[in-house]
Amino acid sequence: xxxxxxIGVGLTPVGEHWEKPLRILGSEAVLAALADAGIEMxxxxxxxxxxxxxxxHQENVGALIADHAxxxxxxxxxxxAACGSGGAAVRLGYMAVAGGLCDVVVACGVEKMxxxxxxxxxxxxxxxxxxxxEGEHGLSFVALNALxxxxxxxxxxxxxDDFAEFPINAHRNAATCDHAMFQREISxxxxxxxxxxxxxxxxxxxxGIGDGAAAVVLAPTDYALRHGLQAVRVLASSVxxxxxxxxxxxxxxxxxxxxISAQKAYAQASVGPEDIDFFELHDAFTIMAALSLEAxxxxxxxQGPRLAMEGTIRxxxxxxxxxxxxxxxxxxxxxxxxxxxxxxATMQLRAAAGENQVKGARLGMTQNIGGSGAxxxxxxxxxxx
Amino acid sequence: xxxxxxIGVGLTPVGEHWEKPLRILGSEAVLAALADAGIEMxxxxxxxxxxxxxxxHQENVGALIADHAxxxxxxxxxxxAACGSGGAAVRLGYMAVAGGLCDVVVACGVEKMxxxxxxxxxxxxxxxxxxxxEGEHGLSFVALNALxxxxxxxxxxxxxDDFAEFPINAHRNAATCDHAMFQREISxxxxxxxxxxxxxxxxxxxxGIGDGAAAVVLAPTDYALRHGLQAVRVLASSVxxxxxxxxxxxxxxxxxxxxISAQKAYAQASVGPEDIDFFELHDAFTIMAALSLEAxxxxxxxQGPRLAMEGTIRxxxxxxxxxxxxxxxxxxxxxxxxxxxxxxATMQLRAAAGENQVKGARLGMTQNIGGSGAxxxxxxxxxxx
Numbered sequence: 028x029x030x031x032x033x034i035g036v037g038l039t040p041v042g043e044h045w046e047k048p049l050r051i052l053g054s055e056a057v058l059a060a061l062a063d064a065g066i067e068m069x070x071x072x073x074x075x076x077x078x079x080x081x082x083x084h085q086e087n088v089g090a091l092i093a094d095h096a097x098x099x100x101x102x103x104x105x106x107x108a109a110c111g112s113g114g115a116a117v118r119l120g121y122m123a124v125a126g127g128l129c130d131v132v133v134a135c136g137v138e139k140m141x142x143x144x145x146x147x148x149x150x151x152x153x154x155x156x157x158x159x160x161e162g163e164h165g166l167s168f169v170a171l172n173a174l175x176x177x178x179x180x181x182x183x184x185x186x187x188d189d190f191a192e193f194p195i196n197a198h199r200n201a202a203t204c205d206h207a208m209f210q211r212e213i214s215x216x217x218x219x220x221x222x223x224x225x226x227x228x229x230x231x232x233x234x235g236i237g238d239g240a241a242a243v244v245l246a247p248t249d250y251a252l253r254h255g256l257q258a259v260r261v262l263a264s265s266v267x268x269x270x271x272x273x274x275x276x277x278x279x280x281x282x283x284x285x286x287i288s289a290q291k292a293y294a295q296a297s298v299g300p301e302d303i304d305f306f307e308l309h310d311a312f313t314i315m316a317a318l319s320l321e322a323x324x325x326x327x328x329x330q331g332p333r334l335a336m337e338g339t340i341r342x343x344x345x346x347x348x349x350x351x352x353x354x355x356x357x358x359x360x361x362x363x364x365x366x367x368x369x370x371x372a373t374m375q376l377r378a379a380a381g382e383n384q385v386k387g388a389r390l391g392m393t394q395n396i397g398g399s400g401a402x403x404x405x406x407x408x409x410x411x412x
Numbered sequence: 413x414x415x416x417x418x419i420g421v422g423l424t425p426v427g428e429h430w431e432k433p434l435r436i437l438g439s440e441a442v443l444a445a446l447a448d449a450g451i452e453m454x455x456x457x458x459x460x461x462x463x464x465x466x467x468x469h470q471e472n473v474g475a476l477i478a479d480h481a482x483x484x485x486x487x488x489x490x491x492x493a494a495c496g497s498g499g500a501a502v503r504l505g506y507m508a509v510a511g512g513l514c515d516v517v518v519a520c521g522v523e524k525m526x527x528x529x530x531x532x533x534x535x536x537x538x539x540x541x542x543x544x545x546e547g548e549h550g551l552s553f554v555a556l557n558a559l560x561x562x563x564x565x566x567x568x569x570x571x572x573d574d575f576a577e578f579p580i581n582a583h584r585n586a587a588t589c590d591h592a593m594f595q596r597e598i599s600x601x602x603x604x605x606x607x608x609x610x611x612x613x614x615x616x617x618x619x620g621i622g623d624g625a626a627a628v629v630l631a632p633t634d635y636a637l638r639h640g641l642q643a644v645r646v647l648a649s650s651v652x653x654x655x656x657x658x659x660x661x662x663x664x665x666x667x668x669x670x671x672i673s674a675q676k677a678y679a680q681a682s683v684g685p686e687d688i689d690f691f692e693l694h695d696a697f698t699i700m701a702a703l704s705l706e707a708x709x710x711x712x713x714x715q716g717p718r719l720a721m722e723g724t725i726r727x728x729x730x731x732x733x734x735x736x737x738x739x740x741x742x743x744x745x746x747x748x749x750x751x752x753x754x755x756x757a758t759m760q761l762r763a764a765a766g767e768n769q770v771k772g773a774r775l776g777m778t779q780n781i782g783g784s785g786a787x788x789x790x791x792x793x794x795x796x797x
Contacts, residue, residue, distance in 0.1 A: 085543040087494040102651035126511010158470040266487035
């Protein structure tokens with residue numbers, strides 16, 4: 028397999044883009060990434076998207092966005108893995124380039140969520156759960172995560188407020204991030220007083236609904252070097268899965284998909300968690316942030332929240348997470364999120380993250396999760412000196 | 413890149429499977445294909461599916477089917493390209509194996525269409541069209557194809573009955589195919605009297621709605637030979653795209669995506685249309701069969717129906733098509749169809765097609781189309797002597 032690098036990134040600010048349909052959101056990110064790379068025409072486009080069929084009555088968004096971005100004719104496919112769709116698009120782009128099927132490809136994630144009413148979006152998001160064993164019984168996605176969080180608090184003796192530093196950190200980072208949805212800090216008091224959505228998950232434990240698109244351009248590393256392009260190496264790309272229904276997990280509070288995916292990534296990159304300088308994790312809910320840290324080997328079982336409580340996850344800590352706001356504060360346009368994570372990690376490793384820069388970052392990891400831990404896609408990126 | 417072969421196939425009869433939800437349909441095909449190959453555990457599963465979100469309120473079907481098939485943990489992704497989703501799944505499987513990312517993978521296509529009412533399914537299928545320029549105005553998918561057919565008849569002077577031999581051939585082949593939905597012949601009189609759906613498209617110009625799943629196992633050819641497995645080589649795998657909205661095509665009656673995809677495939681396989689022994693084409697409607705033959709170089713522009721009228725497409729003709737019934741008569745569970753095509757071509761090239769055998773077949777081509785020609789995925793398969 029060939030060594031692969033990211034040579035361009037494009038990011039749409041996450042928000043309520045009433046004036047931009049799916050194809051415009053997606054193609055703007057694609058064209059921004061190509062312009063960043065100085066490439067006119069890629070060989071393929073892989074689009075991560077979860078909800079276009081349910082919310083925009085539009086399938087086949089791979090071909091749609093390729094055409095709208097002026098690339099009619101090229102290979103263009105949509106990949107879906109619930110909220111992990113964006114990471115899956117990067118995975119396909121990596122496969123195509125690493126395997127020698129294409130030289131220059133674009134991975135794009137796009138989601139348009141704000142056109143529907145909240146109840147329509149909540150219902151659509153529930154299709155990330157098991158329709159037969161969970162959705163059919165009226166469980167929303169936040170309710171599923173509330174069950175996990177409640178059990179976690181019971182098993183390990185945490186209070187709700189012990190999760191406060193996850194969103195406080197995320198919002199602090201988002202406050203200085205141009206493409207973040209919520210560019211403001213939140214106080215501990217605000218977290219403590221936040222409205223309940225599904226107890227113990229409050230509004231400030233949860234990522235918001237937003238529109239957005241992000242894209243990265245991938246190419247062989249030697250191609251990038253030959254053409255003098257700014258390159259960030261993709262040291263590892265991996266996917267792990269688990270049961271979709273949470274009742275059927277071997278251990279309810281272990282994200283086995285994330286563990287498998289992280290272990291595969293560490294093995295491929297020949298590194299361990301101790302080598303990772305920052306981690307763009309999947310904080311769809313604060314409980315997911317804690318579980319992801321544990322499954323990826325950064326904390327022992329039941330110890331994830333301590334990394335937040337002790338400041339480890341802050342920009343100046345040992346393992347900064349959500350360095351541009353994460354899902355909580357940059358925003359979580361579900362099928363786009365995984366590409367935002369990889370694009371943001373690329374900015375960090377280019378030392379182009381401005382006020383959000385993690386000093387001296389050399390290795391960054393991203394982890395995009397679909398469903399309540401049903402699938403995890405992990406990437407490890409390295410700064411090319 | 414590595415030489416890739418298909419080493420196992422699994423086919424569910426297409427029909428109304430009221431008793432089988434999506435995960436069971438899909439995993440049965442996956443397990444049948446693995447059993448056929450003598451493989452217990454693949455490294456990855458790529459699932460082609462279009463409508464699970466809209467019709468079964470279930471996304472993330474890659475992880476879902478992997479788990480249900482007893483492969484929890486492996487890489488599992490869903491790919492979507494409207495009615496071309498199945499072909500796209502085979503394309504991803506090919507990429508993973510050819511590129512050296514995996515050794516043994518499964519590509520599965522699955523669709524569950526009969527649980528919804530006809531109006532719900534018709535609405536869902538319209539999401540293969542352009543939601544803004546077509547769907548929003550009430551154009552159903554059959555109506556779009558009717559516009560194409562009407563214009564085609566006008567341009568080239570055909571009558572509706574000139575398309576009769578496409579479904580007659582398809583049904584003749586399906587009559588002896590165990591997994592076909594409509595295992596019966598139809599007469600020319602039946603075609604002439606068939607009820608209109610969207611003039612000039614009648615019931616017998618149209619593929620039906622059905623449930624189904626198909627799977628193929630892919631591995632490096634040398635792996636297959638080393639393990640003494642029955643292998644059919646994948647000589648080419650390619651994707652081409654076009655605008656989704658038909659008003660925006662450069663030439664309304666040319667399937668540019670199919671032309672690009674076929675030309676890429678011929679170049680990769682170093683063959684031409686004259687070398688192809690049979691063609692599993694995408695006869696969602698008779699007009700699509702005609703356009704596909706033209707775009708793929710088997711007939712000049714405006715001459716596609718002649719191949720049907722003159723018997724060229726019959727089992728004993730120069731270019732048999734739809735050898736097990738095609739979309740029309742084997743059935744068209746949309747996201748599964750592309751994998752059925754590849755599985756059927758594999759059976760032909762194993763000389764295991766029974767009464768449907770194309771004598772002496774050495775090279776087979778499949779072409780799966782998404783939308784009204786928005787995307788085409790072409791594979792060329794070769795018998796390993």
